[in-house]
Amino acid sequence: xxxxxxxxxxxxxxxxxxxxxxxxxxxxxxxxxxxxxxxxxxxxxxxxxxxxxxxxxxxxxxxxxxxxxxxxxxxxxxxxxxxxxxxxxxxxxxxxxxxxxxxxxxxxxxxxxxxxxxxxxxxxxxxxxxxxxxxxxxxxxxxxxxxxxxxxxxxxxxxxxxxxxxxxxxxxxxxxxxxxxxxxxxxxxxxxxxxxxxxxxxxxxxxxxxxxxxxxxxxxxxxxxxxxxxxxxxxxx
Amino acid sequence: xxxxxxxxxxxxxxxxxxxxxxxxxxxxxxxxxxxxxxxxxxxxxxxxxxxxxxxxxxxxxxxxxxxxxxxxxxxxxxxxxx
Numbered sequence: 001x002x003x004x005x006x007x008x009x010x011x012x013x014x015x016x017x018x019x020x021x022x023x024x025x026x027x028x029x030x031x032x033x034x035x036x037x038x039x040x041x042x043x044x045x046x047x048x049x050x051x052x053x054x055x056x057x058x059x060x061x062x063x064x065x066x067x068x069x070x071x072x073x074x075x076x077x078x079x080x081x082x083x084x085x086x087x088x089x090x091x092x093x094x095x096x097x098x099x100x101x102x103x104x105x106x107x108x109x110x111x112x113x114x115x116x117x118x119x120x121x122x123x124x125x126x127x128x129x130x131x132x133x134x135x136x137x138x139x140x141x142x143x144x145x146x147x148x149x150x151x152x153x154x155x156x157x158x159x160x161x162x163x164x165x166x167x168x169x170x171x172x173x174x175x176x177x178x179x180x181x182x183x184x185x186x187x188x189x190x191x192x193x194x195x196x197x198x199x200x201x202x203x204x205x206x207x208x209x210x211x212x213x214x215x216x217x218x219x220x221x222x223x224x225x226x227x228x229x230x231x232x233x234x235x236x237x
Numbered sequence: 238x239x240x241x242x243x244x245x246x247x248x249x250x251x252x253x254x255x256x257x258x259x260x261x262x263x264x265x266x267x268x269x270x271x272x273x274x275x276x277x278x279x280x281x282x283x284x285x286x287x288x289x290x291x292x293x294x295x296x297x298x299x300x301x302x303x304x305x306x307x308x309x310x311x312x313x314x315x316x317x318x319x
């Protein structure tokens with residue numbers, strides 16, 4: 001499977017902020033035409049027809065419509081970036097890059113999937129490329145979703161750690177999440193933190209629902225293993 | 238195929254990801270129903286997931302991000318025309 005940007009193949013179910021595209025559209029090839037200043041906050045409050053209409057106008061190069069799309073989706077995209085990289089400045093850069101790519105490619109969106117799924121996939125690719133540039137071993141979504149055996153979760157067999165059944169050390173958990181391999185972190189962030197369903201994640205990552213479920217389980221196991229090995233801070237459980 | 242009732246913990250846990258991936262509800266797996274250790278493990282994993290949900294409040298990016306994005310779009314437009 002290639003990580004690609006233009007046309008996720010799998011339709012998705014409802015969930016998260018979405019702008020559905022009821023009919024495929026062929027629009028102007030490049031909408032880098034004259035850019036009029038637009039405030040997304042103001043534009044988003046302006047009654048301007050349905051979400052599909054906003055998308056259509058953005059695809060045709062309407063900058064105000066693009067600002068409206070930005071306003072609709074910025075929070076989820078920024079949140080995803082922030083949780084993947086754990087750094088505000090990097091998350092802002094990645095969010096900007098994701099929307100810049102959206103601006104370049106929006107005309108190629110054909111409505112084969114929900115727009116939000118397509119946009120998330122685009123943003124995920126931006127994040128994974130960034131992690132690769134930072135020297136991490138992620139190259140594509142495929143690789144992110146198929147960790148090598150040595151990257152797999154440690155053996156979970158053993159007595160449960162009773163401290164985990166009570167309160168959890170927030171810092172230890174944050175650290176454990178930040179140290180997860182990117183593929184596991186991605187699945188964990190999308191499902192357990194962002195709240196996407198497995199069918200939505202499967203559409204974003206172009207994997208099976210079963211793969212999404214099993215990878216999430218492995219990610220949780222890996223977190224548990226990591227938290228068992230962290231030295232506990234004094235006075236905290 | 239192993240008899241689910243006679244699995245050891247190690248055998249069950251080795252298969253857990255696959256069982257979950259196949260859509261099985263492992264909380265009612267015959268081994269889990271009779272094994273406090275594996276039930277506790279599943280509870281721990283749920284506890285971790287629940288704690289993670291509360292870790293990060295959802296935030297908007299700063300307003301300046303739109304200005305930067307708009308500037309980058311304009312710059313690309315100028316390069317395209319130039």
